[in-house]
Amino acid sequence: MTISEEDVARIAHGIRTRVFEHVLRNGEGYLSQALSSAEIFALLYGGVLRLGPVDGSTTPAPFVGVPGRENPDYRSGDRFNGAPAPDRDRLIFSPAHYALVLYTALIEVGRLDSDALAAFNQDGSSLEMIGAEHSPGVATTTGSLAQALSQAAGIALARRMRGETGNTWVMMSDGEFQEGQTWEALSFASFHGLDRLRAVVDANGQQCDGRMCDVGEIEPLAERVTAFGWDAREVDGHDIDAMHTAMTAASDRPVLVIARTNPTQGVKVYEEKAPLLHTLRFASDEEKSRFEAAYREMTEAR
Amino acid sequence: MEMVTRPHVQNFIDWSKDRPEVLVLSADLTNSCEVGKWRDTYPDRFISAGMAEQNMMGVAAGLAREGFIPWIHTFAVFIYRRPYDQLAMSIAYPNLPVRMVGFLPGIVTPGGVTHQAIEDVAIMRATPNMTILETGDATEVESVLDVTEQVDGPVYIRMLRGRLPRLFPVEEPMRLGVSRELRSGRDVTIVTSGIATEEAMRATDVLAQHDIDATHVHVSTLKPFGDPLIEDAIARSSGPVVTLENHTTIGGLGSAVSEFVTDRGLGRRVIRMGLQDTYAHGASKDYLLEQYGLDAYALVHRIGSELGRELEITREEVSAAPVEAAAAVNAESL
DSSP, rough: OOOOOOHHHHHHHHHHHHHHHHHHHHHOOOOOOHHHHHHHHIIIIISHHHHHHHHSSSSOOOOOSSSSSOOOOOGGGGGOOOOOOTSOOOEEEEOGGHHHHHHHHHTTSSSSSSSGGGGGOTOOSSOSSSOOOSTOOOOSSOOSSOHHHHHHHHHHHHHHTTTOOEEEEEEEEGGGGGGGGHHHHHHHHTTHHHHHHHHEEEEEOOEEEEEEHHHHOOSSHHHHHHHOOOOOEHHHHHHHHEEEEEHSSSSSSSSEEEEOOTTTTTTGGGGGGTTTOEEEESSSHHHHHHHHHHHHHHTTOO | EEEEHHHHHHHHHHTTTOOEEEEEESSTTTTTOOOOHHHHHGGGEEEOOOOOOHHHHHHHHHHHHHEEEEEEEEEHHHTTTHHHHHIIIIIIIITTTOOEEEEBBBOTTTTTTTTTSSSSHHHHHTSSOOOEEEOSHHHHHHHHHHTTTTSSSEEEEOOSSEEEESOOTTTOOOOTTTTTTEEOSSEEEEEETTTOOOOOHHHHHHHHHTTOOOEEEEEOEESSSHHHHHHHHHHHSOOOEEEEEEEESSSSHHHHHHHHHHTTTTOOOOEEHHHHHHHHOOSSSHHHHHTTTSSSHHHHHHHHHHOOOOOOOHHHHHHOOOOOSSSSSSSGGO
């Protein structure tokens, strides 16, 4: 597997600027998630994941109904990650409110049309605000947080039973470690020796109500996860080289990469809004103009 | 009446033999759910989830997405109560072929309120994509496995265990969406499911001895619900429709029949017998059925009273009524 640090940095920069632009145009949105996880998505889609080409068109279909007997042609958004194959990787996207980041990552790597965000959160579109199963890049229903890791464990178990060699990856948010199901899933995966299950968590320390340490502490996360039988790797989530090593080094256990990230990375003015960073809303035109200045500064940086 | 001991044990092993896609998931109730021997027969296809039902639902969903057919075996309460969000979002929404075998339906267990699934049918009926089957005897426990093969989506089964009556002939297996007309009469229509059917069979024998002729329909597909046989059965009798179920009267069989009668404009009174919006407690099945008015005696007297006949029938008289294997009436011919 070859990976270019420069390419990954370019993708990460593209994710940040594109999401920032969208949030400014929209007047509000999930910006902190893009700022913290840009390198995670850039690494996943920029070379860590072994994926096939998009299965079908890079143009997203409109919403075509929910799965069920009456809808036999239903397809999940997983096709944007390529057709499954025994030696390929899978990505199970867990924090569904990161959808804007996911769509943007797909755009940056050419898996989704560059103008696709025009349909974001529009009625009748599959690019829903909280990523749905039919949304590009999404394989399962995970808007109710902490359900993805269990489903990925089931997929990884099935793949092992079939002798497949590809990894099953989960992209997670740190708030999900407050849910009991996550710990059930961690126990299950280590007990069943699912060594081709890998997760990367955007540990930005933030949740709806504020800082996680003020709302519901999960630390020391690495020690806890290690005690559950996983290979926990704590790393600076913006350090591409270190992240790449942590994500790809071999292991005989399920792997959790704890990416320590900054929810205001690259947008210093955003620090003023702490500790409420979950969704960016502007208190005044003056405040918005300072964010616009920060956006111009970011776009000129490269 | 023939009694059969633990029919699920060997039947499920035999049925799984040439179905390598069938897996069993268990949450520490393997022998209690009669799959201990299955585990020993197919150890590579048995997945111990431990006491962690939320995760088990997600794992089952993942396995199903990859082409396996996971058969979750646990107590019904631990399927629909504790991990409902996981059941709904990980399994039901994507319409995955996960089979959820729920043991201890209603008040068949001395395990008390924590182990008694009294509102499972209500919750599962309200869950889109869900198919609900309920077993009423050994024949249905054996044949419900085949019925699931017609369902491309999740199936919830109210399963019986242990020593069971064989009310229906082996050559008349459970069929998806098809009810059984066990008796035809002009005075009242009785609709039952699960263990309530045996009680009703006993009751209709006693009623017949007192010149009350009931039509009796047994239902095993609770969702989707709508066998035309039920409409015919209701039309044939002049009296009310009486439902008896091992479940709360809100949202279960009684509600399904009421909706059916309303939707079709049949204009008939529906009397729903079952748990009257209450939790139960731990005690023997026979005691609980009597205590909560779910037994043959309660049904006999309720029907007598509704028809203006105060029947002088003792509990002993009802208990003494033998239940004959119901081969007399062929549902298809009616």
